[in-house]
Amino acid sequence: MTLIHATKTKGLPSKVKGLNYSIKKFGLSKCEPSELEIKKTLSRFDLYFCHSGSDFSEVASDILSRIKPVEDSICFLNKRTLISNLEYFQSHFLPTSTDRKILYALKANPVSAISKLLIENQIDGFDCASWQEIEQCLKLGALPSQIHFNNPIQKSAHVEMAYKKGIKHFTVQSASGIRRVADICTKNRGDIELAVRVKTFSPNAKIQMSEIDCGKFGCLPSEAVQLLKEAKILGFKTGIAMHTGSQNSDPLSYSRALSQVAKIAEKVGGINCLNLGGGFPVNYSSGDHYDVAEFLGVINRAFEFYKPSIFAPGEDNQVIIEPGRGIVGDTIDLIIPILEKRHGNKLYIANGIFNAFSDAAIHNWKYYFETYTLDGRKLSNELVKYDVYGETCDPKDKLNHKVLLPADIQEGDFLWVKNAGAYMDCQKSNFNGFEGPKYVLYG
Numbered sequence: 472m473t474l475i476h477a478t479k480t481k482g483l484p485s486k487v488k489g490l491n492y493s494i495k496k497f498g499l500s501k502c503e504p505s506e507l508e509i510k511k512t513l514s515r516f517d518l519y520f521c522h523s524g525s526d527f528s529e530v531a532s533d534i535l536s537r538i539k540p541v542e543d544s545i546c547f548l549n550k551r552t553l554i555s556n557l558e559y560f561q562s563h564f565l566p567t568s569t570d571r572k573i574l575y576a577l578k579a580n581p582v583s584a585i586s587k588l589l590i591e592n593q594i595d596g597f598d599c600a601s602w603q604e605i606e607q608c609l610k611l612g613a614l615p616s617q618i619h620f621n622n623p624i625q626k627s628a629h630v631e632m633a634y635k636k637g638i639k640h641f642t643v644q645s646a647s648g649i650r651r652v653a654d655i656c657t658k659n660r661g662d663i664e665l666a667v668r669v670k671t672f673s674p675n676a677k678i679q680m681s682e683i684d685c686g687k688f689g690c691l692p693s694e695a696v697q698l699l700k701e702a703k704i705l706g707f708k709t710g711i712a713m714h715t716g717s718q719n720s721d722p723l724s725y726s727r728a729l730s731q732v733a734k735i736a737e738k739v740g741g742i743n744c745l746n747l748g749g750g751f752p753v754n755y756s757s758g759d760h761y762d763v764a765e766f767l768g769v770i771n772r773a774f775e776f777y778k779p780s781i782f783a784p785g786e787d788n789q790v791i792i793e794p795g796r797g798i799v800g801d802t803i804d805l806i807i808p809i810l811e812k813r814h815g816n817k818l819y820i821a822n823g824i825f826n827a828f829s830d831a832a833i834h835n836w837k838y839y840f841e842t843y844t845l846d847g848r849k850l851s852n853e854l855v856k857y858d859v860y861g862e863t864c865d866p867k868d869k870l871n872h873k874v875l876l877p878a879d880i881q882e883g884d885f886l887w888v889k890n891a892g893a894y895m896d897c898q899k900s901n902f903n904g905f906e907g908p909k910y911v912l913y914g
């Protein structure tokens with residue numbers, strides 16, 4: 472196992488001076504600047520290291536054995552898995568259509584190395600939630616035409632900065648949303664796509680996004696018709712957006728949503744752009760057997776069937792998916808040191824609900840753990856229920872469920888979360904000053 476030769480830390484911005492220490496501490500190289508540039512503006516997510524190995528277990532053992540003591544969580548990002556996920560969407564989502572676009576929903580994991588690799592491998596663009604996300608994509612080399620500003624809540628200042636930078640695609644779901652965009656985008660509206668997000672029924676998604684009682688995502692079909700008419704009167708190109716919910720287990724929810732979209736589009740004489748959102752699930756537990764091919768198969772067939780009703784004839788049209796979880800979910804293994812074990816069944820870990828496990832508190836999300844020991848020790852087959860506490864001072868910084876782990880697990884061992892790539896460390900806060908995990912890139 473060889474490591475990329477150490478590169479100099481010279482030239483790093485003072486903001487990330489701590490990295491010098493980390494590099495020494497890790498005894499590893501920072502990525503070659505030519506491969507992944509470290510720029511002044513990049514956030515702490517960019518403190519990552521490259522490893523030339525391709526096997527997670529070998530890479531993890533090598534890295535962990537070089538750090539003494541290991542007291543921080545580490546994300547091991549498999550570049551090969553990331554690229555093959557993108558290639559899978561590229562070859563299975565309407566593969567022969569020139570109208571189709573695959574955007575990466577940056578919010579799922581904004582680590583710059585991920586966006587860079589996606590750009591290098593011909594991602595069509597990015598779904599962004601804020602000006603900050605837009606700016607990050609632009610700095611990494613995305614073109615304004617590749618950026619879609621689709622957040623359900625938008626600030627005028629962000630819309631204005633996006634418009635001035637040449638962003639040409641906005642999604643709204645209310646009359647005031649349309650007014651905000653129209654007040655700012657006063658010129659060349661015929662070049663700007665204004666999509667209206669409609670609520671879709673998808674009870675089998677883990678995170679419901681556009682159910683009737685969700686006041687944030689989407690409007691009712693009747694409202695969508697009114698909003699699209701208004702957008703047309705204002706001179707915009709129009710689109711319909713939807714999201715069937717994150718970690719959606721029901722492929723048919725997409726065809727149901729498409730039939731609803733077709734009815735709306737017909738009532739307004741057709742639209743230019745259809746955005747089917749994300750939602751593609753990841754297999755988290757041993758009981759999950761989702762197959763993205765099945766989802767894309769349903770989408771492709773339903774789209775071909777409804778296409779004549781959806782698109783305005785004779786115009787430039789595009790059909791978009793914007794996976795977040797589906798692209799990054801299974802690219803990361805998260806290794807978390809156990810800092811203390813008390814009273815037999817209480818573990819205190821270098822992470823918590825203010826860090827990668829915020830969805831335990833927000834969405835009552837259940838996590839699956841394996842154990843990892845540095846020396847490859849076999850832990851006992853006897854499983855015991857543990858309370859797992861985070862490292863902050865908040866007494867409620869504790870996982871929402873008991874975790875079954877070997878009876879003899881101890882301080883210095885690790886919890887191992889597979890498929891930890893989406894919506895984990897990027898949702899962290901800085902509470903108590905704790906930073907998120909460092910990243911190791913391999914594969």
Ligand SMILES: Cc1ncc(COP(=O)(O)O)c(C=O)c1O
Pocket residue numbers: 576578579598621622714716717718748749750751793794795796797893
């Ligand atoms: C507008 C929008 N598009 C796409 C996504 C990505 O969804 P997923 O991660 O389920 O693929 C999200 C997630 O919140 C979203 O808000």
